Amino acid sequence: QAVTFHVGSKVVGYVDVSRYTLTVKENDQVIKTIPVSTGDSDHRTRKGTKVIMEKLRKVDMDAATTGVDSEDDDYYDLEDVEYAMRLTNSGEFLHAAPWSVASQGRANVSHGCTGMSTANARWLYEHMKKGDPVEYTGSPRAIEPGNGWTDWNISWDEWVRKSALK
Numbered sequence: 001q002a003v004t005f006h007v008g009s010k011v012v013g014y015v016d017v018s019r020y021t022l023t024v025k026e027n028d029q030v031i032k033t034i035p036v037s038t039g040d041s042d043h044r045t046r047k048g049t050k051v052i053m054e055k056l057r058k059v060d061m062d063a064a065t066t067g068v069d070s071e072d073d074d075y076y077d078l079e080d081v082e083y084a085m086r087l088t089n090s091g092e093f094l095h096a097a098p099w100s101v102a103s104q105g106r107a108n109v110s111h112g113c114t115g116m117s118t119a120n121a122r123w124l125y126e127h128m129k130k131g132d133p134v135e136y137t138g139s140p141r142a143i144e145p146g147n148g149w150t151d152w153n154i155s156w157d158e159w160v161r162k163s164a165l166k
Contacts, residue, residue, distance in 0.1 A: 003045075010116055011132050013094075013124075017045055018138030022094075022114065024127060031127070034120045035105025037097065038139070039112040046112075047136045048143035049152035050087035052094075053132055059084045059093075063111070066091045076111065083121035085132060087114075088148040090128045094134070096121035 008038070010091075014023045015036065022034040038045035061078045068075050082096040090112075097104070097115025104116055133152060136143075143150055151159075 008129065011098075011128055013128060013132065013134035015045075015134060016138045017047070017108065017136060020044065020108065022116065022124070022134075024124065026127075027038045032123065034116050034124065037100045037103045037106075037110055037115045038108045039110050040108050044141035045092065045108070045110075045114065045136060046141050046143040046147070047139040048150070049133050049135045050092070050143065051149040051152065052128055052130050052132050052134065053086045053088075055125060056084045056086070057125075058082055061091075061093075061097075061113075074111065082118060083125040085128065086123065086148075088143070090094040090147050092148075094121070094124060097152060135163050 008076045009026050010028070011024065011026050012024065015021070015038065017038045018038055020038070022036045023030055024032045024034070031142060031145075058080045061076065062079050063075045064070060064076065084093045084095040086093050093113045095113055096118040097110065097113070098118050100109050100115050101117050143153055145153070
């Protein structure tokens, strides 16, 4: 039996934590560069290749789900965060962050997420799909194996060494 399917364009996001930018390429051509803010010095955003695991039009973000007590100074509880795209199991997202627009493109002020204006988050949400990779550079903190869909961070030699097909 024949199966027909269509493969979409190659879309990859590139976040440079140290330059506060997210560059989106489609079929290897830059289509947009977005000013962003990522994790501050106490909450570094992880470097490495992450994959969009889920897309949520709106989501409540409560630090208690990451183990932060509501009495802690780092606690937050944000309702209806728009255009959220999960990148890690530990709670890193790409999302609208209208509260940090003044810092976007200038400073990293988040708890690890990649925040951008609502208009830019909507554009990104409409252009990237579940399964699209987002490559992060410019951070001293590495992604942990298994914290999301992290197979992209394993070298080919390591992949082959772990294979049952040696």
